[in-house]
Amino acid sequence: MAVTVIGVDGDRLPPGSAEVLESAQLVVGGGKHLRAHAPAQVRTFELGPLDPALNALASLSGEERGVVLASGDPGFFGAVRALRERGIRCSVLPATSSVQRLMAAAGRSWDDVAVVSAYGRDLTRAINVCRARHAVAVLTAPKAGPAQIGSGLAGWRRTLVVGEDLGGEHESVVTIDPADAAQRTWREPNVVLCLAEPDEVPPRGWAAGGEPLPPETGWALSEDEFSHRDGMITKAEVRSVALARLAPRAGALVWDVGAGSGSVAVECARLGAAVVAIESDENQVVRMITNAAGHGVDVRIEEGSAPQALRGLPRPDAVFVGGGGNDVVTACAHVGASRVVVALAALDRVAPAREALRAADYEVDGVQLAASRLAELPDGSSRLEAADPVVLLCGSRKPATDG
Numbered sequence: 001m002a003v004t005v006i007g008v009d010g011d012r013l014p015p016g017s018a019e020v021l022e023s024a025q026l027v028v029g030g031g032k033h034l035r036a037h038a039p040a041q042v043r044t045f046e047l048g049p050l051d052p053a054l055n056a057l058a059s060l061s062g063e064e065r066g067v068v069l070a071s072g073d074p075g076f077f078g079a080v081r082a083l084r085e086r087g088i089r090c091s092v093l094p095a096t097s098s099v100q101r102l103m104a105a106a107g108r109s110w111d112d113v114a115v116v117s118a119y120g121r122d123l124t125r126a127i128n129v130c131r132a133r134h135a136v137a138v139l140t141a142p143k144a145g146p147a148q149i150g151s152g153l154a155g156w157r158r159t160l161v162v163g164e165d166l167g168g169e170h171e172s173v174v175t176i177d178p179a180d181a182a183q184r185t186w187r188e189p190n191v192v193l194c195l196a197e198p199d200e201v202p203p204r205g206w207a208a209g210g211e212p213l214p215p216e217t218g219w220a221l222s223e224d225e226f227s228h229r230d231g232m233i234t235k236a237e238v239r240s241v242a243l244a245r246l247a248p249r250a251g252a253l254v255w256d257v258g259a260g261s262g263s264v265a266v267e268c269a270r271l272g273a274a275v276v277a278i279e280s281d282e283n284q285v286v287r288m289i290t291n292a293a294g295h296g297v298d299v300r301i302e303e304g305s306a307p308q309a310l311r312g313l314p315r316p317d318a319v320f321v322g323g324g325g326n327d328v329v330t331a332c333a334h335v336g337a338s339r340v341v342v343a344l345a346a347l348d349r350v351a352p353a354r355e356a357l358r359a360a361d362y363e364v365d366g367v368q369l370a371a372s373r374l375a376e377l378p379d380g381s382s383r384l385e386a387a388d389p390v391v392l393l394c395g396s397r398k399p400a401t402d403g
Contacts (some may be wrong), residue, residue, distance in 0.1 A: 001057075001058075001060040001061060001063070001064055001065075001066065001089075001091070002059055002063075002064075002065045002066070003060075003065070003066045003067070003068065003083065003088055003090040003091075003102065004020045004024075004065070004067050004073040004090060004091050004092070004093065005067075005070060005075075005077075005078075005079050005080055005083070005090050005091070005092045005093070006020065006021075006037075006067060006068070006069055006070070006072050006074075006093045006096045007070060007071070007072055007074050007093060007096075008029075008033050008036075008037070008069055008070065008071050008072070008095060008096075009072065009167050010093035010166075010168045010169075010171075010329075011036060011095050011167075011168070011169075012095070012167075013093075014039060014093045014094065014095055015093075015234045016093055017037075017093055017401070018067075019070040020067060020093070021037065021038065021039055021042070021067055021180055021311070022039055023065055024039075024042055024043070024065045024066060024067040025043060025060065025065055025066065026043050026044070026045060026056060026057065026064070026066045026067070027039075027042050027043070027044050027045070027066070027067045027069065028044070028045045028047060028056065028057060028066065028067065028068045028069070028070075029044075029046070029047060029067075029068060029069030029070065030046065030047050030071075031047075031069075033069040033071075034046060034069065037072065038069075038177075041082045042080050046089070050082055050285075053068075053393035054082065054083070054086050055241070057083070057088055058086060058087075058088060063180070067260065067397050068090070069226065071095075071098070071189065072094075072095055072096065072098050072101075073094045073095060073097035073100075074092060074094065074158075075092055075094060076097045076099070076227045077115075077117045077119070077139055078157065078300075080092060080119050083250075085264070096167070097317030098139070098163065098167075098189070098191040099113075099115055099137045099139070099164050099237060100201050101163065101166040101167055101302060102137065102161065102163040102166060102173070102191050102193055103137075103193070105163060105166070105173040106161050106173065106193060108193075109202060109250075110135075110137070110211045111205060112134075112135055112202040112203070112209070112366060113135045113136065113137050113204075113209065113210075114129055114133050114135065114136045114137070114209045114210055114249075114250075115136075115137045115138075115139070115209065116129050116136060116137070116138055116139070116227070117139040118138055118139065118140055118141050118145075118149075119139055119140070119141040119143040119144070120141065123144040123148055123149070123152070123251075124303065125134060125251035125252075125348045126138050126149070126251075127149060127153065127327075128150035128249055128250075128252060128253045128274040129250055129252050129274070130149065130152075130156075130194040130272070131151060131152075131153065131156050131157065131181060131246060131253070131274035132250065132269060132272060132273060132274040132275070132291075132297075132298065133196075133210065133211070133250075133272075133298075133393075134196040134197065134200075134202075134210075134298070135193070135194070135195055135196070135202065135336030136193070136194045136204070137191065137192065137193050137194075138191065138192040138193075138194065139191055140188075140189075140190055140191060140192055142188065144182045144188045145186050145188070145190055145192070145292055146162045146176075146184070146190060146192050147181060147182050147183070147184060147186060148182075148234055149178070149181070149192055149194065150177075150178035150179060150180070150181030150182035150183075151178075152283065152314070152399075153177065153178040153194070154179065154182075155226055155276075155300055155313075155314075156176055156178075156246065156298075156300055157196065158178065158196060159175060159176075159178075159194075159195045159196075159198040160175070160177070160178055160181050160193065160194055160196050161174070161175050161176075161193040161195065161198070162175075162181065162190055162191075162192050162193075163190060163191050163192075163193075163228050164177060164184065164186060164187040164188075164189075164190045164285045164398050165186065165188075165189065165190070166189075166190075166191065168268045170187060172187070172223060175198065178283040186289065187190040190368070196298060196350070199299045204337065204357075208402060209386060210264050213250070213270075213271055213272045214270070214271050214272075215270050216382060218223070218238070218244065219239075219243055219267055219270065219271060220236045220237070220239045220240035220267070221236065221267065222235060222236055222240075222261075223235065225295075226261055226262075226263050226266070226287075227261060227287045227290050227291055227293045227294075228260070228261040228263070228287060229261065229283070229287070232260060232261070233260065233261055234260070234263050234264055234343060235371065235387055235390070237371040237387070238343060238369050238371075238390050238392065239263060239264060239371055241367065241369060241392055242264060242302075242320055242343065243264075243268070243271070245339060245341045245392070245394045246264075246268065246318040246319060246320055246339055246341055247339065248267075248268035248270050248271040248272065248273035248275075248318065248344060249273060250272035250273070251272075252272075252273045252274070252317040253273065253274045253275070253276070253314060253315070253317050253318075254268045254273045254274070254275050254276075254316055254317065254318045254319070255275075255276050255278065255310075255313070255316040255318075255319045255320065255332070255335075255337075255402075256268065256275060256276070256277040256278070256320050256322065257275035257276075257278045257306050257310070257319060257321045257322065257323070257324060257328060257332055258278065258279065258306065258322045258323020258324045259278060259279045259284070259288060259301075259318065259322060259323075260279065260281075260284050260287075260288075260320060260322060260323065261284055261288055261291060262277050262279070262284075262287070262288030262291050262292060262299060262301075263274070263291070263321050264322060265286075265288065265292070265299045266291050266292055266295050266297055266299060268320075269292070269295075269298065269299050270275070270295060270297055272316075273318075273324070275298075275299045275300065276299075276300045276301075276302060276313055276314070276316070277295075277299050277300070277301050277302070278304065278309050278310065279302075280303065280304055280305040280309070281303065282303065285301055285303050285343040288301055289301065293361070300308075305324075306324050306328045306331065306332075307324075307327055307328055307330075307331030308330070310331055310335065313333060314338045315337070317337060317338055317339070318337055318338060318339040318340070318341070319335065319337045319339070319340045319341070320331045320341050320342075320343070321341070321342040321343065322343050326352045326356055327358045329342055329352075329357070330356040330359075330360075333356050333359070333360035333362065333395065334360050335394070337397075338396070338397045339394070339395065339396055339397070340357060340362060340394075340395040341392060341393070341394050341395075342389055342392070342393040342394075343391075343392055344390065344391045344392075345388065345389075345390055345391075347391070349394050350366070350391050353393055354366070354393055357393065357395035358380065361397070361398055362396060362397060362398065363395065363396050363397075363398050364393060364394065364395050364397030365393075365394055366391055366392060366393045366394065367391070367392050368389050368390070368391050369389065369390050369391075369392060369396075370386065370389035370390075371386075371387050372384040372385060372386045372387070373385050373387065
């Protein structure tokens with residue numbers, strides 16, 4: 001058995017495809033591709049669910065040859081992976097991928113662009129990457145296309161470039177605001193480029209998809225790395241444990257509630273998460289804007305008091321509560337996040353906060369952090385200088401049980 005995967009570029013096939021098709025005993029592909037390219041005398045199998053097509057290819061024996069027709073580059077989020085997962089080795093004749101075509105149409109370099117797929121996956125993860133990063137290409141799917149992406153970006157300043165039927169008869173490339181994209185019906189297939197600054201020339205990099213995470217400067221940065229008021233900032237030692245429990249990462253959304261100067265919000269964004277920071281003090285909001293810009297990250301800031309300011313925000317994967325009363329903890333415990341981390345300086349608030357998390361079906365543990373840092377004395381010797389202790393309560397969603 002020999003299987004060749006041929007990439008279809010609009011209505012064109014790569015060199016050598018005609019000979020491969022003529023020698024095939026089975027050609028697998030979408031109806032459009034089969035009608036355009038499968039030889040009349042060859043047995044065909046139209047793609048619907050993937051497993052029957054894989055079974056048909058796996059049933060080929062001896063010297064029989066099979067061909068899979070797939071759009072674009074079949075090794076890029078394409079058919080090659082599915083074949084290899086079934087133990088079917090294949091040769092590939094690739095075509096230009098839809099992402100390459102869209103970038104060419106937009107006249108933009110794309111070595112800095114993160115590429116994510118919404119096909120057969122939770123679209124929320126792709127949207128969170130669009131919320132977090134400055135340049136993202138999304139391989140879309142039915143009911144997970146430009147309209148849904150546009151709707152999910154409400155509250156974030158972004159521009160979408162949508163490519164429809166790229167390389168085909170009805171090719172179209174449209175630059176559009178997310179709110180307008182959400183109101184349109186789009187021709188399939190399509191691919192979306194999401195940009196924070198559409199006219200910006202991206203910095204010269206060295207790794208595809210943008211600078212790798214975590215940043216080379218590490219995390220739990222010194223307080224000196226942030227603008228803050230009279231030491232009113234989550235200390236680095238506390239931040240390090242909070243980050244470990246929040247698990248910020250690409251595809252996740254984190255809320256920082258009572259964000260202050262935004263040190264936790266900025267750190268979560270630096271680790272690849274999309275972030276919404278909620279803060280009622282307008283002076284702190286200004287500091288947070290400065291801190292986010294200084295660290296080159298995008299933090300969506302909601303100026304207002306929790307819990308009222310939490311209404312209508314997209315559901316988070318993790319929540320950090322750095323300020324507010326037990327009503328705030330209770331509200332955050334009921335938004336459906338997998339993780340909630342609460343920082344408390346007052347011991348009399350620990351028990352009510354723990355009970356609020358437990359009542360919302362979280363498993364709760366906690367730790368008191370009391371760091372002492374080396375401080376230099378006038379004679380050049382050192383002493384330990386204690387910081388005020390902080391209690392971190394960490395709530396993790398209980399795993400679902402059968403029955």
